[in-house]
Amino acid sequence: MMDDWTNDRTYTWLMSTNTQNQTTIDPAATLDTRFKEAIHAAVPDLPQSQIQTHITASRQPKFGDFQSNCAMPIAKRFKMQPRELAAKIIEHLDVSGVAEPITDANIAGPGFINVTLLPDAISESLGAMDNKQLGIVVPDSPPTVVVDVCGVNLAKQMHVGHLRSTVIGDAIARLYERMGYKVIRQSHVGDWGLPIAMVVEQLITIEDAGEDLSSLTLSELNSMYKKVQAACKAETKALELIQRVGGHAKAEIELNERIADANASLEKAKSRLVALQSGDERSVQVWQRIYDITMNACLSTCKRLHTKITDEHSAGESTYRDELAPLVQDLIDRKIAIEDEGALVVQCDGIKEPTIIRKRDGGFLYATTDLAAIKRRVSKLGGDIVVYCVDSRQSLHFKQVFAAAHKAGYDKTQAGNDATLVHAMFGTVLGDDNKPLKSRSGENLNLTDLLDEAVARASATVAEKNPDMSESDRADISEAVAMAAVKYADLSTERIKDYVMNFDRMLAFEGDTGPYLLYAVVRIRSIFRKANELNIDLSNIESAPFNLNEPSEKALALMLLRYPSLIKNAGQSCEPNRLCSFVYDLASAYSAFFDKCPVLKNNDEQVRASRLRLCDLTGRVLTDALDTLGIPTVERM
Numbered sequence: 001m002m003d004d005w006t007n008d009r010t011y012t013w014l015m016s017t018n019t020q021n022q023t024t025i026d027p028a029a030t031l032d033t034r035f036k037e038a039i040h041a042a043v044p045d046l047p048q049s050q051i052q053t054h055i056t057a058s059r060q061p062k063f064g065d066f067q068s069n070c071a072m073p074i075a076k077r078f079k080m081q082p083r084e085l086a087a088k089i090i091e092h093l094d095v096s097g098v099a100e101p102i103t104d105a106n107i108a109g110p111g112f113i114n115v116t117l118l119p120d121a122i123s124e125s126l127g128a129m130d131n132k133q134l135g136i137v138v139p140d141s142p143p144t145v146v147v148d149v150c151g152v153n154l155a156k157q158m159h160v161g162h163l164r165s166t167v168i169g170d171a172i173a174r175l176y177e178r179m180g181y182k183v184i185r186q187s188h189v190g191d192w193g194l195p196i197a198m199v200v201e202q203l204i205t206i207e208d209a210g211e212d213l214s215s216l217t218l219s220e221l222n223s224m225y226k227k228v229q230a231a232c233k234a235e236t237k238a239l240e241l242i243q244r245v246g247g248h249a250k251a252e253i254e255l256n257e258r259i260a261d262a263n264a265s266l267e268k269a270k271s272r273l274v275a276l277q278s279g280d281e282r283s284v285q286v287w288q289r290i291y292d293i294t295m296n297a298c299l300s301t302c303k304r305l306h307t308k309i310t311d312e313h314s315a316g317e318s319t320y321r322d323e324l325a326p327l328v329q330d331l332i333d334r335k336i337a338i339e340d341e342g343a344l345v346v347q348c349d350g351i352k353e354p355t356i357i358r359k360r361d362g363g364f365l366y367a368t369t370d371l372a373a374i375k376r377r378v379s380k381l382g383g384d385i386v387v388y389c390v391d392s393r394q395s396l397h398f399k400q401v402f403a404a405a406h407k408a409g410y411d412k413t414q415a416g417n418d419a420t421l422v423h424a425m426f427g428t429v430l431g432d433d434n435k436p437l438k439s440r441s442g443e444n445l446n447l448t449d450l451l452d453e454a455v456a457r458a459s460a461t462v463a464e465k466n467p468d469m470s471e472s473d474r475a476d477i478s479e480a481v482a483m484a485a486v487k488y489a490d491l492s493t494e495r496i497k498d499y500v501m502n503f504d505r506m507l508a509f510e511g512d513t514g515p516y517l518l519y520a521v522v523r524i525r526s527i528f529r530k531a532n533e534l535n536i537d538l539s540n541i542e543s544a545p546f547n548l549n550e551p552s553e554k555a556l557a558l559m560l561l562r563y564p565s566l567i568k569n570a571g572q573s574c575e576p577n578r579l580c581s582f583v584y585d586l587a588s589a590y591s592a593f594f595d596k597c598p599v600l601k602n603n604d605e606q607v608r609a610s611r612l613r614l615c616d617l618t619g620r621v622l623t624d625a626l627d628t629l630g631i632p633t634v635e636r637m
């Protein structure tokens with residue numbers, strides 16, 4: 001009778017819902033729900049939306065598995081005695097089927113409530129999680145998420161900033177995919193406007209002078225880009241200075257000449273832009289060449305980095321060119337845009353700086369294109385959520401554009417709701433000197449050079465550890481290890497923060513690094529290879545009952561159970577670093593388990609089967625989590 005009742009409660013516990021109305025198998029989430037109910041019953045005056053359970057994993061096993069620190073803040077607010085309040089909460093608390101009964105003896109210190117889970121509840125939850133989805137429940141009608149990723153600029157090589165928009169952006173997209181949402185990646189390529197027209201103009205000039213440009217590379221284009229930028233930049237500031245403080249007459253004449261040259265180049269570029277915009281055949285042809293050269297290189301780097309960003313995701317600024325004039329007209333007609341000193345601006349509540357959408361000379365801006373992009377992403381692509389994985393230095397831009405889009409109603413979804421627009425911003429990659437990472441010559445560090453360097457270094461370590469490995473295996477594994485190292489280093493810091501890029505640290509096979517995590521998976525897989533060699537029967541492993549008597553087994557089980565809610569939290573907050581911490585904690589919990597609990601050497605068949613099943617589940621969760629981060633695992637290393 002008692003057993004039936006327990007099972008029944010366990011069942012409802014497994015099916016209990018958390019705040020997002022999803023089935024959960026995470027005991028912490030279940031406790032959260034139960035504590036919320038108890039707090040509500042104990043303190044009816046506390047609005048339900050403000051109830052916080054503050055449930056955390058206990059630091060020491062003697063305090064149980066979890067503790068709730070809810071009593072102290074509520075007691076303070078309602079001028080109660082915290083231990084008395086804790087006692088009142090546990091009077092209303094129903095933990096049947098989840099945890100051991102809670103009594104006054106479980107109240108510790110100023111009012112912590114300690115909870116010890118029922119061993120059966122843990123193993124049953126773990127069994128329920130052990131399926132193909134690893135316990136992650138896909139919503140019935142999943143929202144659509146558009147993720148702005150990569151966003152390279154034409155005629156420029158990818159630099160280390162694009163590493164972040166590519167790697168973090170793709171990981172955010174993968175997190176949403178893993179949650180079962182519909183995901184659309186969009187790369188807002190900077191492929192339009194005056195800077196590009198300058199390069200087009202330059203290429204045409206060179207070609208007209210008889211030079212053969214058929215084998216032009218991106219690196220050559222990149223130098224050309226810098227040169228034309230400099231050539232078009234009038235040194236008016238320097239001239240002003242000379243005129244003010246006085247200088248050599250010859251210097252002034254020279255400077256004047258240079259300014260005249262710059263102005264002439266700029267004028268040429270401007271007329272080239274007009275030609276390009278009106279579809280002049282030669283201009284478009286040259287532009288297309290620049291586009292192809294840039295995007296071929298960019299997409300091959302995206303592939304090398306194991307992202308899912310491909311050609312179909314390129315939605316460059318040029319694709320909005322015909323939408324800008326009608327959009328601006330719409331904003332004028334509806335009096336959302338107003339004239340300000342000849343320019344056209346949108347003024348939004350709470351933002352001091354007006355958003356300029358048309359310059360005095362009639363040109364459109366970065367913000368104008370981004371407004372058109374929001375409109376397309378929400379109303380055409382059906383985005384309910386639009387996430388921008390872009391440098392934090394663009395935060396004002398996105399604040400302005402989001403507010404202006406909202407004012408204009410461009411963020412209305414097909415269902416008539418306001419889409420959620422998120423700037424998932426990231427900080428800067430720094431060098432050892434704590435300054436933005438630069439190459440030796442002081443330029444932005446080229447991403448390909450950086451990746452090649454990581455591979456060269458990884459190759460040395462892999463060779464050292466596997467002296468007999470064939471050259472081609474070593475090349476493959478070094479490439480995988482290097483990409484894992486670079487990506488994990490980038491993903492595992494809080495994205496908002498700047499971080500220092502350090503090859504030695506990120507390539508280490510020990511510690512919180514990509515290679516260590518790949519190695520953890522390799523080690524788990526090798527157990528099964530060994531089991532096969534020892535002729536251990538693995539056929540019933542999938543249904544072996546979990547036996548969690550050792551503290552390290554239980555700790556590993558509790559860690560595994562966190563996976564489904566972790567994916568959801570990391571996804572919804574667009575914070576892949578949370579998933580990284582989890583992967584590292586799981587690998588550490590596994591390693592503690594492996595040290596304490598013999599697996600293959602254990603002669604008790606049931607214990608061995610349970611441990612093998614734990615190993616298998618851990619291996620699958622680690623692989624799935626790394627895949628969600630965009631880090632493929634390897635068989636050996």
Ligand code: ARG
Binds near residue numbers: 189190390
């Ligand atoms: N091309 C831009 C840059 O390199 C990034 C584009 C970001 N996305 C956007 N929708 N504005 O700074």
